[in-house]
Amino acid sequence: MSANEQKTSSAVLEHDRVADQAGSYVAQFQAPVSLMHRFQKFLHKYPVAAPTIVLMIAIIGFSLLIGDRFLHPFNLSLILQQVTIIGIIGVAQTLIILTAGIDLSVGAIMVLSSVVMGRMAIDYGIDAPLALMIGIATGAIAGFINGTLITRMKLPPFIATLGSWNVFFALNLWYSKSETIRSQDISNTAPLLQWLGETITFMGARLTYGSILMIVLFCVIWYALNWTAWGRHVYATGDDPAAAKLAGIRTDRILLSVYVLAGVVCAIGAWALIGRIGSVSPQAGYTANLDSITAVVIGGCSLFGGRGSIFGTLIGALVVGVFRNGLALAGVDVLWQEFTVGILIIVAVGVDQWIRKGTA
Amino acid sequence: MSAHYDQQPILQARGLVKRYGSVTAIDHADFELYPGEILAVIGDNGAGKSSLIKALSGALVPDEGEILLDGKPVNFSSPMEARELGIETVYQNLAVAPALNIADNLFLGRELRKPGILGSVFRMLDKKAMEQRAKDKMQELGLLTIQDISQAVESLSGGQRQGVAVARSALFGSKVVIMDEPTAALGVKESRRVLNLIKEVRDRGLPIVLISHNMPHVFEVADRIHVHRLGKRAAVVTPQSHSMSDAVAIMTGAMEVETDAA
Numbered sequence: 001m002s003a004n005e006q007k008t009s010s011a012v013l014e015h016d017r018v019a020d021q022a023g024s025y026v027a028q029f030q031a032p033v034s035l036m037h038r039f040q041k042f043l044h045k046y047p048v049a050a051p052t053i054v055l056m057i058a059i060i061g062f063s064l065l066i067g068d069r070f071l072h073p074f075n076l077s078l079i080l081q082q083v084t085i086i087g088i089i090g091v092a093q094t095l096i097i098l099t100a101g102i103d104l105s106v107g108a109i110m111v112l113s114s115v116v117m118g119r120m121a122i123d124y125g126i127d128a129p130l131a132l133m134i135g136i137a138t139g140a141i142a143g144f145i146n147g148t149l150i151t152r153m154k155l156p157p158f159i160a161t162l163g164s165w166n167v168f169f170a171l172n173l174w175y176s177k178s179e180t181i182r183s184q185d186i187s188n189t190a191p192l193l194q195w196l197g198e199t200i201t202f203m204g205a206r207l208t209y210g211s212i213l214m215i216v217l218f219c220v221i222w223y224a225l226n227w228t229a230w231g232r233h234v235y236a237t238g239d240d241p242a243a244a245k246l247a248g249i250r251t252d253r254i255l256l257s258v259y260v261l262a263g264v265v266c267a268i269g270a271w272a273l274i275g276r277i278g279s280v281s282p283q284a285g286y287t288a289n290l291d292s293i294t295a296v297v298i299g300g301c302s303l304f305g306g307r308g309s310i311f312g313t314l315i316g317a318l319v320v321g322v323f324r325n326g327l328a329l330a331g332v333d334v335l336w337q338e339f340t341v342g343i344l345i346i347v348a349v350g351v352d353q354w355i356r357k358g359t360a
Numbered sequence: 361m362s363a364h365y366d367q368q369p370i371l372q373a374r375g376l377v378k379r380y381g382s383v384t385a386i387d388h389a390d391f392e393l394y395p396g397e398i399l400a401v402i403g404d405n406g407a408g409k410s411s412l413i414k415a416l417s418g419a420l421v422p423d424e425g426e427i428l429l430d431g432k433p434v435n436f437s438s439p440m441e442a443r444e445l446g447i448e449t450v451y452q453n454l455a456v457a458p459a460l461n462i463a464d465n466l467f468l469g470r471e472l473r474k475p476g477i478l479g480s481v482f483r484m485l486d487k488k489a490m491e492q493r494a495k496d497k498m499q500e501l502g503l504l505t506i507q508d509i510s511q512a513v514e515s516l517s518g519g520q521r522q523g524v525a526v527a528r529s530a531l532f533g534s535k536v537v538i539m540d541e542p543t544a545a546l547g548v549k550e551s552r553r554v555l556n557l558i559k560e561v562r563d564r565g566l567p568i569v570l571i572s573h574n575m576p577h578v579f580e581v582a583d584r585i586h587v588h589r590l591g592k593r594a595a596v597v598t599p600q601s602h603s604m605s606d607a608v609a610i611m612t613g614a615m616e617v618e619t620d621a622a
Contacts, residue, residue, distance in 0.1 A: 223482075227485050228482075228484065228485060229471040229483065230483070232485070235457070236457040239460060243455060243468075244469075247469040248439075248440050248443065248468075248469035248470070249468070249469050
């Protein structure tokens with residue numbers, strides 16, 4: 001026994017001795033070696049920083065190029081109006097992308113909800129507030145269907161929402177009979193539906209209630225994501241679902257809640273859409289799907305989930321809005337706007353990869 | 361603090377059986393963990409030690425036998441139920457969410473809310489309290505080399521990440537901490553730190569079940585060693601009574617031990 005004991009303890013001692021020689025810097029960090037590396041770390045820690053820098057450069061660039069016409073409060077508020085719908089849909093898309101999912105049906109949910117709101121209020125003569133609620137419930141149900149396909153049937157979000165996009169869009173065409181509800185009819189019977197399109201003038205800027213609602217929505221979702229346990233669980237679910245599950249998070253419930261909430265947000269976007277275009281059109285907002293993904297990606301959210309900030313999406317939407325507006329004011333052909341947005345997406349994803357590589 | 365073998369075992373299993381079809385993963389296995397000790401569980405691949413550990417941590421429901429916590433029979437149907445009763449498990453790899461910060465990870469799934477209306481109506485997290493408690497715990501466990509509690513876990517080394525996982529178990533485990541191969545993915549130096557951390561947790565009064573393949577690690581930190589073979593406990597030895605080669609011999613069946621050393 002004593003021989004064994006000696007053997008064991010001498011092995012341990014040897015182990016200790018060797019380990020001690022190795023020094024005690026195990027848990028220390030190497031100082032950032034270069035300015036570039038430091039910048040990389042900074043961008044990694046503050047995901048909103050990169051799109052904010054782009055936005056600043058764009059604003060400065062266009063104001064030098066175009067001058068007062070660009071910087072005029074009226075023009076700036078116009079940009080805000082132009083990004084309102086994409087911003088709201090972007091909120092929904094951000095929630096989903098944070099869980100490492102993607103929702104191709106957001107635009108279809110929005111249009112379907114707006115058609116339901118319009119038909120309820122105009123064709124059936126239901127009180128406008130109730131019609132709104134029914135429209136929002138439609139969005140919630142649509143989101144619930146997506147969430148169920150993903151959590152119960154375990155379909156990949158891309159496929160599930162590719163399918164539901166077509167289904168919702170077809171339902172929208174069927175239910176609207178492919179007819180537009182005219183702006184006059186809405187303002188006569190249910191002006192509440194157009195209320196978000198009304199403006200208040202403030203120091204030369206014309207803000208719509210829709211734009212204000214968008215900002216409020218960003219703030220509310222920011223709070224929910226950053227200051228509630230639910231928000232932490234959304235991030236954890238997108239970041240590492242296995243670890244989240246082991247920590248006791250019911251990730252399926254989180255996912256379902258995210259898709260339902262996204263549906264509700266899309267329906268709120270439907271209300272803002274009616275305000276923006278005045279009428280209810282089954283063909284409106286068709287590009288919202290991809291535009292919302294663009295805003296989220298430019299805003300610095302990782303498509304792999306768990307990383308990014310909701311305000312990044314607002315900045316991302318503004319970046320797109322500023323470029324489109326600035327290029328239009330500079331008299332550049334629309335096709336170059338599309339070109340620029342495309343380059344922005346590629347650069348944003350490239351930067352995201354670079355940032356993540358630097359800290360791996 | 362030394363182990364108390366005169367006391368009642370804090371976690372005990374009697375005659376556990378788990379069958380998968382014709383395969384018997386646990387074959388009338390017994391198990392005892394006493395207060396204040398580190399009990400290593402070793403066994404060859406396929407000996408059924410991970411099934412045993414799953415049964416003890418609630419990840420598996422045994423077909424027969426009973427598990428006693430503090431002498432009282434318990435039935436867990438999920439790891440969550442085991443956690444609620446004070447049994448925390450540290451997993452080998454999947455322990456932490458890399459993009460979340462240290463404090464978030466420590467409290468993941470068990471967040472603290474602010475008192476009053478902010479917490480009850482607005483569900484507001486008490487980030488300050490969580491950060492403070494996280495800092496205190498990390499300090500207590502000698503993990504202060506991690507300077508910034510709000511840095512993302514992915515910026516930490518493997519050993520530090522494991523440190524976060526261990527700190528979490530120490531923060532919430534009121535009765536038992538089970539560690540599944542905590543050093544398997546780590547380098548030599550990092551393993552050292554985690555081993556020291558394990559001893560630190562034990563010295564603070566939490567008994568630990570350590571599953572490991574690494575004999576030097578087992579022999580260094582364990583108070584007793586439970587050798588699992590063919591689905592049941594083959595022997596319980598101590599680092600003082602047996603050598604590493606003895607342990608391997610028992611594991612592989614080359615040596616038989618009659619008594620349950622304790």
